[in-house]
Amino acid sequence: MPEIIFGRGLLTQIGSCARRLGGNKVFLVSDQGLFNAGWVDQAMHSLLEAGLNFVYFDQITPNPKDHEVETGAREYIRQGADVIVGLGGGSAMDAAKGIAILVSNGGNIRDFEGSDKISRPLPPLVLCPTTCGTGSDVSQFAIINDTQRHCKLTIMSRCVAPDISLTDPDTLATLPEEFICTTATDALSHALEAYFSVASSTLTDVNAIRALSLLSDGLVRAVREQQPDDLERMARASLHAGMAFSNSLLGIVHALAHPIGGLYDINHGSVNAVLLSEVIRYDLPVVTEKLPELAWTLARHKDLSDRDAAEVVEEKIEHMLDAAGAPRTLSSLGVKREDLPQLAHNALSDVCILTSPREADETDLLRILERAF
Amino acid sequence: MPEIIFGRGLLTQIGSCARRLGGNKVFLVSDQGLFNAGWVDQAMHSLLEAGLNFVYFDQITPNPKDHEVETGAREYIRQGADVIVGLGGGSAMDAAKGIAILVSNGGNIRDFEGSDKISRPLPPLVLCPTTCGTGSDVSQFAIINDTQRHCKLTIMSRCVAPDISLTDPDTLATLPEEFICTTATDALSHALEAYFSVASSTLTDVNAIRALSLLSDGLVRAVREQQPDDLERMARASLHAGMAFSNSLLGIVHALAHPIGGLYDINHGSVNAVLLSEVIRYDLPVVTEKLPELAWTLARHKDLSDRDAAEVVEEKIEHMLDAAGAPRTLSSLGVKREDLPQLAHNALSDVCILTSPREADETDLLRILERAF
Numbered sequence: 001m002p003e004i005i006f007g008r009g010l011l012t013q014i015g016s017c018a019r020r021l022g023g024n025k026v027f028l029v030s031d032q033g034l035f036n037a038g039w040v041d042q043a044m045h046s047l048l049e050a051g052l053n054f055v056y057f058d059q060i061t062p063n064p065k066d067h068e069v070e071t072g073a074r075e076y077i078r079q080g081a082d083v084i085v086g087l088g089g090g091s092a093m094d095a096a097k098g099i100a101i102l103v104s105n106g107g108n109i110r111d112f113e114g115s116d117k118i119s120r121p122l123p124p125l126v127l128c129p130t131t132c133g134t135g136s137d138v139s140q141f142a143i144i145n146d147t148q149r150h151c152k153l154t155i156m157s158r159c160v161a162p163d164i165s166l167t168d169p170d171t172l173a174t175l176p177e178e179f180i181c182t183t184a185t186d187a188l189s190h191a192l193e194a195y196f197s198v199a200s201s202t203l204t205d206v207n208a209i210r211a212l213s214l215l216s217d218g219l220v221r222a223v224r225e226q227q228p229d230d231l232e233r234m235a236r237a238s239l240h241a242g243m244a245f246s247n248s249l250l251g252i253v254h255a256l257a258h259p260i261g262g263l264y265d266i267n268h269g270s271v272n273a274v275l276l277s278e279v280i281r282y283d284l285p286v287v288t289e290k291l292p293e294l295a296w297t298l299a300r301h302k303d304l305s306d307r308d309a310a311e312v313v314e315e316k317i318e319h320m321l322d323a324a325g326a327p328r329t330l331s332s333l334g335v336k337r338e339d340l341p342q343l344a345h346n347a348l349s350d351v352c353i354l355t356s357p358r359e360a361d362e363t364d365l366l367r368i369l370e371r372a373f
Numbered sequence: 374m375p376e377i378i379f380g381r382g383l384l385t386q387i388g389s390c391a392r393r394l395g396g397n398k399v400f401l402v403s404d405q406g407l408f409n410a411g412w413v414d415q416a417m418h419s420l421l422e423a424g425l426n427f428v429y430f431d432q433i434t435p436n437p438k439d440h441e442v443e444t445g446a447r448e449y450i451r452q453g454a455d456v457i458v459g460l461g462g463g464s465a466m467d468a469a470k471g472i473a474i475l476v477s478n479g480g481n482i483r484d485f486e487g488s489d490k491i492s493r494p495l496p497p498l499v500l501c502p503t504t505c506g507t508g509s510d511v512s513q514f515a516i517i518n519d520t521q522r523h524c525k526l527t528i529m530s531r532c533v534a535p536d537i538s539l540t541d542p543d544t545l546a547t548l549p550e551e552f553i554c555t556t557a558t559d560a561l562s563h564a565l566e567a568y569f570s571v572a573s574s575t576l577t578d579v580n581a582i583r584a585l586s587l588l589s590d591g592l593v594r595a596v597r598e599q600q601p602d603d604l605e606r607m608a609r610a611s612l613h614a615g616m617a618f619s620n621s622l623l624g625i626v627h628a629l630a631h632p633i634g635g636l637y638d639i640n641h642g643s644v645n646a647v648l649l650s651e652v653i654r655y656d657l658p659v660v661t662e663k664l665p666e667l668a669w670t671l672a673r674h675k676d677l678s679d680r681d682a683a684e685v686v687e688e689k690i691e692h693m694l695d696a697a698g699a700p701r702t703l704s705s706l707g708v709k710r711e712d713l714p715q716l717a718h719n720a721l722s723d724v725c726i727l728t729s730p731r732e733a734d735e736t737d738l739l740r741i742l743e744r745a746f
Contacts, residue, residue, distance in 0.1 A: 001374040
């Protein structure tokens with residue numbers, strides 16, 4: 001787990017964080033949207049105030065691509081940078097991670113797909129999330145699009161958890177409404193999959209449950225009204241969910257979302273929102289011992305039968321997704337029916353399938369995709 | 374937060390942990406009791422299996438002393454060790470931390486008293502707790518007795534959180550019954566003080582609450598029956614409480630316990646158990662917003678008035694301490710009445726007083742000590 005700094009207005013600390021890690025020349029990775037909203041400017045100001053030089057790199061796109069990461073790494077080396085700061089959603093942060101991997105390990109980003117393939121330590125890394133959902137700022141995952149094979153590379157390693165995770169919930173004030181919904185539902189999927197994971201433990205459960213409690217309380221309001229207190233709740237939920245899933249890993253939602261994102265380059269949170277209900281319905285019969293705490297957390301119901309608890313959980317999640325206006329079908333996202341078999345097949349080799357509470361073969365996965373279509 | 378490894382039988386992983394941190398020659402700090410119980414032997418075996426050399430150092434006593442830490446540091450340097458493993462209770466682990474500070478920073482252990490006084494990185498550090506309560510294996514605290522001034526030095530720094538915390542709950546099977554009680558009540562005091570601390574946050578609260586839930590459920594049974602499941606619950610509670618207080622810090626119980634431990638060299642957990650009720654009673658009026666969650670966690674009561682919730686919390690803690698057979702008076706521990714004013718005075722300069730939810734001057738502290746006498 002990285003050192004965690006959380007609080008409104010704390011983006012101004014980005015410079016002192018980078019300096020504390022021993023940096024002199026910062027490679028700042030962010031994107032146009034955050035630049036336009038003024039947050040990149042604030043970060044640059046903080047870096048200068050801390051006496052640091054910096055190089056700004058924004059040649060990244062949603063679902064960051066292998067060639068973008070390679071360009072970033074070349075630029076980092078050419079400029080002689082020595083610390084990386086990623087400011088943004090999962091795309092900017094995962095791009096920052098990918099660049100960090102390449103500058104210290106060389107090779108091709110594809111070489112690092114899978115678990116524990118990174119052999120040399122990364123440069124110091126500070127990650128600042130500006131959405132409600134990625135968890136990349138605390139996680140040991142980096143997801144990069146392989147544009148040759150049209151799939152997502154899931155890179156899992158302790159090394160890609162940053163040195164410092166710095167969240168300033170004020171940055172959510174400029175996040176477009178649709179992204180509040182899709183990133184907060186992404187956090188919801190992280191928390192639920194982490195809680196159900198076969199690798200979960202009390203250490204991860206406490207964070208998953210706190211995330212679910214915050215989401216249950218504030219997600220719909222945060223999307224609809226965008227009040228600072230609710231947005232801060234979402235930022236906290238994202239952090240707790242990230243702390244949970246980084247250690248317990250995930251499940252079928254993410255095992256399916258990765259190939260879909262790789263093939264269509266569509267928003268990760270939207271895909272998760274669509275898959276979530278179907279996967280939860282698939283998982284519920286095998287997670288009965290976790291249902292009492294979950295029914296209590298989501299809906300303040302207790303002493304229910306397994307069947308009633310499952311119903312309460314399912315209804316509450318449906319309600320949250322509907323009321324938040326989350327996308328509900330794969331077809332509405334542009335997924336084509338004829339691709340479903342290939343997507344089900346590809347999900348079988350994603351690392352997230354390994355911690356699903358309920359085993360699933362290609363037929364099971366295809367059935368889930370068809371129901372979510 | 375260090376990397377955390379937790380599970381029965383995992384002491385056998387101590388060698389691979391030390392090796393993973395790049396060590397060749399391990400400085401193994403433990404004590405006679407653990408040696409006699411066979412755990413040191415198991416640790417040595419694991420180190421050898423991982424292809425590591427080691428030096429064994431056990432010249433430490435409860436409430437580890439400045440001169441013991443200095444002797445250890447000299448021995449570490451003389452032997453050319455390059456990684457430190459601490460196996461034991463708070464004493465062995467804090468001694469390991471003190472040795473780590475001196476071998477990389479030089480000077481006198483007194484130079485590092487207070488907050489953030491360590492300037493050079495420590496050697497790799499693996500800590501393996503074998504009691505139910507210290508939390509030192511995850512905390513950024515090290516407590517060393519200053520034998521000249523007869524007080525405890527509280528050293529607080531990110532640097533003293535180890536690289537790896539490895540808990541094998543099986544080691545609790547050989548912990549004498551009295552230490553199950555005093556160390557589990559130490560964990561109880563950590564969790565409560567962390568939860569009430571002015572520096573607490575949702576990140577620390579989730580861990581404090583989980584620790585309290587585990588303690589509420591299993592402390593008395595663990596002391597009385599010593600079943601493996603309950604002992605594992607205590608080990609988990611200790612870990613969660615440590616994760617909470619390392620980040621939220623503590624309060625008056627510890628601000629008073631440190632000078633008492635420094636003057637009398639008596640068991641830290643016993644002192645905390647005695648002080649806990651009085652300090653909780655002192656704190657309760659100012660922590661009303663935390664009482665509903667606490668009353669629910671400890672006693673499954675909800676929708677109570679502030680007054681009723683406070684009463685439920687107070688009664689439950691009293692009951693746990695009594696039923697576990699914890700010591701209940703300072704006089705029974707050998708504290709002398711004439712020393713109370715000096716102890717109250719010394720507590721004012723302990724770093725733990727800063728995060729007490731309720732301010733306390735010397736008169737308030739003396740009153741607490743007198744009531745606990």
